[in-house]
Amino acid sequence: MRILKFGGTSVGNAEAFAQVADIIARARTEDPQTVVVTSAMSGVTNALIAAAQAAARGDEKVYQDVRSELLVKHQVVAGQLITDGVTRAALGRLFEERLATFERLCQSIAILGELTPRGLDVVSGLGERLAAPLLAAVLRSRDIPAEAVDASEIIVTDNNFGSANPLMDKTRERTRARLLPLIEGGVVPVVTGFIGATEDGVATTLGRGGSDYSAAIIGACLDADRVEIWTDVDGVLTADPRIVPNARTLPQLSYAEAAELAYFGAKVLHPKTILPAIEKDIPIYVLNTFNPDHPGTRIVRETDPDNNVVKAISAIRGLTLITVEGRGMIGVPGIAARTFQAVASVGANVLMISQSSSEQSICFVIPEADAPKVINALKEAMAQELEKRHIDSIHGLNDIVIVAVVGSAMKGTPGIAAKVFGALGEAGINVIAIAQGSSEANISLVVAQGNCDEAVRRIHAAFELDKG
Ligand code: ADP
Numbered sequence: 001m002r003i004l005k006f007g008g009t010s011v012g013n014a015e016a017f018a019q020v021a022d023i024i025a026r027a028r029t030e031d032p033q034t035v036v037v038t039s040a041m042s043g044v045t046n047a048l049i050a051a052a053q054a055a056a057r058g059d060e061k062v063y064q065d066v067r068s069e070l071l072v073k074h075q076v077v078a079g080q081l082i083t084d085g086v087t088r089a090a091l092g093r094l095f096e097e098r099l100a101t102f103e104r105l106c107q108s109i110a111i112l113g114e115l116t117p118r119g120l121d122v123v124s125g126l127g128e129r130l131a132a133p134l135l136a137a138v139l140r141s142r143d144i145p146a147e148a149v150d151a152s153e154i155i156v157t158d159n160n161f162g163s164a165n166p167l168m169d170k171t172r173e174r175t176r177a178r179l180l181p182l183i184e185g186g187v188v189p190v191v192t193g194f195i196g197a198t199e200d201g202v203a204t205t206l207g208r209g210g211s212d213y214s215a216a217i218i219g220a221c222l223d224a225d226r227v228e229i230w231t232d233v234d235g236v237l238t239a240d241p242r243i244v245p246n247a248r249t250l251p252q253l254s255y256a257e258a259a260e261l262a263y264f265g266a267k268v269l270h271p272k273t274i275l276p277a278i279e280k281d282i283p284i285y286v287l288n289t290f291n292p293d294h295p296g297t298r299i300v301r302e303t304d305p306d307n308n309v310v311k312a313i314s315a316i317r318g319l320t321l322i323t324v325e326g327r328g329m330i331g332v333p334g335i336a337a338r339t340f341q342a343v344a345s346v347g348a349n350v351l352m353i354s355q356s357s358s359e360q361s362i363c364f365v366i367p368e369a370d371a372p373k374v375i376n377a378l379k380e381a382m383a384q385e386l387e388k389r390h391i392d393s394i395h396g397l398n399d400i401v402i403v404a405v406v407g408s409a410m411k412g413t414p415g416i417a418a419k420v421f422g423a424l425g426e427a428g429i430n431v432i433a434i435a436q437g438s439s440e441a442n443i444s445l446v447v448a449q450g451n452c453d454e455a456v457r458r459i460h461a462a463f464e465l466d467k468g
């Protein structure tokens with residue numbers, strides 16, 4: 001059994017839908033048990049979120065415009081690919097109904113003047129709920145039996161809105177009960193990516209870019225033989241091709257390497273995608289919808305040996321480096337523990353910790369959006385130390401990025417860090433901090449946002465990653 005996930009650009013317009021239908025038809029000839037997971041059409045999730053945010057500010061025009069734009073966008077695809085008038089009319093009614101719900105939701109948001117994470121999840125998940133019925137109808141119009149399935153029926157999550165976590169036992173039970181009869185009957189389920197629901201049926205989302213994760217969750221629940229992530233590039237590349245135009249496709253990656261790259265900003269995979277696959281040892285393939293014969297990238301537990309110690313470079317933007325420092329910190333027990341307790345108490349995610357051996361400072365990196373509340377929490381927790389001057393200052397440096405150099409074989413290979421720093425030194429790029437004792441598959445360094453692209457390019461060139 002295969003799970004095929006299609007991202008936003010893969011269902012971006014009628015041509016792309018047709019291409020996706022061809023890929024699904026071909027997959028079924030190779031393995032009749034095929035499950036499809038789809039994202040919203042490209043740009044739709046952003047438009048839905050922007051409309052909800054505008055509504056919360058009292059701007060009602062945006063959601064009215066988005067409603068009509070989205071209706072047209074989906075109807076155009078249906079108009080071009082579905083010849084049967086009755087089917088097209090039924091689809092049109094479904095789009096109108098869902099978009100009327102969207103408008104009502106935005107009206108309530110405007111009245112309340114507030115957008116809660118819970119409300120946002122209902123709105124932002126609507127794009128997938130438009131795309132899945134459309135794709136299922138396109139498949140049926142090509143004589144491929146298909147049925148749209150709303151993932152809120154099968155993916156049961158906690159109520160961590162905006163980044164919900166699946167409850168795997170319940171999800172497995174429901175996924176199998178709902179999908180196996182379809183699959184056994186030769187029908188292709190077309191499941192909405194990105195969304196789920198709590199046990200009580202409240203809508204949730206798995207986080208931006210979460211359809212990859214949906215596919216892996218469903219793959220694990222169905223004990224699939226492979227999960228295919230169909231996107232708009234030839235697999236996982238040695239760097240983001242928008243930054244490094246001569247980046248090269250990596251034929252294979254280990255789960256650990258892929259997880260590091262995804263965690264540190266390689267948008268091609270949602271960071272949590274690897275987790276369900278690791279548990280069941282399911283290979284993940286990253287493939288190009290617009291170049292379907294390219295072999296892409298195979299992600300597995302153990303890769304075949306190759307010569308590349310450094311595999312790829314990724315970068316994550318929009319971060320703040322927090323520093324807690326003071327000469328009086330030396331020897332005061334528990335400062336590090338209390339620092340991270342304070343960070344955890346406001347729910348912020350620490351991406352990297354950089355310790356200095358002198359014990360005079362603790363530095364760590366968090367998303368910029370969390371910085372004000374983290375600094376406040378730290379100042380409160382350390383009020384006494386600040387007063388006694390054990391700690392001199394707690395401050396944040398904004399506009400920084402983490403550049404991650406990834407490769408499992410780096411462990412035990414001398415000279416990698418020296419080469420990275422040499423390449424940056426030559427370019428006059430200042431390294432603000434480095435991560436010590438992070439994962440064995442990764443060296444991460446902090447640089448100013450303005451240096452990000454150049455740093456990635458310089459490291460890519462130093463290791464000749466374009467040559468393979
Ligand atoms: P989809 O809509 O199919 O989920 P995304 O836009 O989420 O696609 O992810 C694919 C994009 O990820 C690529 O177009 C590319 O710009 C970006 N990307 C960033 N880093 C990498 C990388 N290392 N390899 C491939 N793509 C990358």
Ligand code: ASP
Pocket residue numbers: 007008039040045046127193194207208209210211212
């Ligand atoms: N449509 C969602 C997003 O834009 C999920 C996805 O594309 O994977 O974040």
Ligand code: MG
Pocket residue numbers: 007209212267268269270
């Ligand atoms: Mg994506």
